[in-house]
């Protein structure tokens with residue numbers, strides 16, 4: 001609950017207003033039963049017709065005011081709760097944005113999405129249904145107790161004997177429900193994870209003629225969720241069964257003992273009816289409190305799951321410090337890297353590159369080229385060895401500042417489901433149209449955009465799915481150039497672009513401002529031929545290194561790759 005306090009604090013004024021309305025509402029349940037008793041015991045027997053009329057009007061007014069107050073009270077709390085869910089969702093996304101690349105892969109997007117959507121949805125029941133009802137019910141319970149004791153203390157004593165029974169049942173079931181909802185929610189999130197993958201792979205399975213593949217996968221995981229749901233439901237129903245039975249005993253006691261008291265002239269019929277209304281106020285809330293406890297248990301589980309998201313290891317989230325202002329050199333000293341699998345991916349990588357230079361990297365598939373870029377951008381930290389910028393070791397603190405100067409074009413460029421224009425504009429906040437169009441020209445986006453009816457406003461589809469790979473690569477390149485980075489990393493950035501356009505782009509890259517550091521990973525060696533230095537990476541090691549001519553002379557791996 002401590003977790004929610006800062007969220008509620010923002011709405012203190014509304015909460016106070018809501019609280020006042022709750023108290024008014026609770027107090028308003030009292031006049032009616034007393035008026036009813038008065039009507040039954042005095043007004044009707046004494047045939048006071050006009051008083052009867054006024055009494056009915058009074059009850060009607062009370063009822064109307066009660067409903068209106070209840071509407072406003074409901075509205076105030078509903079607004080606060082929806083806004084809090086909204087705030088929590090934004091904060092969760094902020095937290096997920098900061099989790100390490102490693103953790104992101106581990107959890108998967110579908111799973112994290114379900115955590116943001118479903119778990120916060122469940123919180124809604126904790127706020128909207130429960131919190132206010134708890135306050136209202138506790139107040140009603142206290143006042144109701146006072147009223148029944150006032151009306152007939154002996155009968156009151158007999159009825160409240162059932163309360164401890166209620167409380168015992170409730171605590172017994174709440175523990176069970178908490179455990180079962182934890183299992184159910186987890187299974188549900190796993191379902192979302194699988195579902196996301198199923199939807200993403202629907203075309204693949206069509207092409208392979210395996211239409212049932214995803215259904216079977218999803219069926220298996222959904223079945224798990226289904227059984228845990230049934231298990232949870234069963235426990236909740238059992239809880240209802242027992243508490244329902246206990247509350248069913250109530251009228252028996254009231255009518256039995258109350259009737260006995262009436263027969264002995266110690267209670268009037270009006271008194272019994274008023275008493276009965278109050279026991280409704282007494283056991284109604286108790287019953288709800290017990291059920292709320294059930295809903296609350298699952299909401300508390302959801303709350304704990306939300307808190308977990310905030311505890312996933314994050315990238316260094318210290319505030320941004322402008323440590324690296326300019327980039328003169330980049331140096332790797334014996335960098336070693338393992339993913340969690342413990343297989344060595346980068347083995348003592350060392351090289352230096354200075355402002356204005358270009359390095360080309362080539363080598364076999366799985367050699368560690370993309371991994372090297374993940375380390376240069378600080379997505380992963382080296383297991384051993386050092387990265388130095390301007391001779392200073394790269395630390396947690398300087399990574400954010402380094403990223404300001406780096407732009408990367410990924411091997412599988414990601415595009416937003418937005419216009420081509422906005423996808424390029426993403427590269428630099430506040431970029432002008434002129435800058436954007438200039439970069440689009442440099443990366444040859446212009447060439448294919450001209451042929452599109454909507455031009456730069458053409459939508460790219462989810463993950464840029466409405467474009468060809470080569471088109472996506474050009475957009476990604478334009479986006480990176482727009483950033484005007486000091487270090488440009490190109491990971492197979494032109495692999496899917498036709499040779500003529502590629503040559504144009506490679507020329508553009510070679511004519512970029514001379515104070516840039518450019519590292520180009522390419523399988524097509526013409527792309528890196530003119531680099532100042534070429535590294536051949538094989539199984540995590542630099543096996544050859546030199547200019548194109550030096551490497552060709554060496555007659556080694558590079559030379560053989562060139563001759564294919």
Ligand SMILES: Nc1ncnc2c1ncn2[C@@H]1O[C@H](COP(=O)(O)OP(=O)(O)OP(=O)(O)O)[C@@H](O)[C@H]1O
Nearest residue numbers: 105339340341345364365366367368369370371372
């Ligand atoms: N997140 C990961 N967890 C564990 N292992 C990984 C992960 N990503 C990549 N690897 C492994 O690291 C090795 C290097 O992968 P990397 O993507 O760096 O190769 P690459 O040189 O870029 O290959 P390609 O030329 O095919 O793009 C591979 O053996 C791969 O299986």
Ligand SMILES: [Mg+2]
Nearest residue numbers: 369370371411
């Ligand atoms: Mg790669």
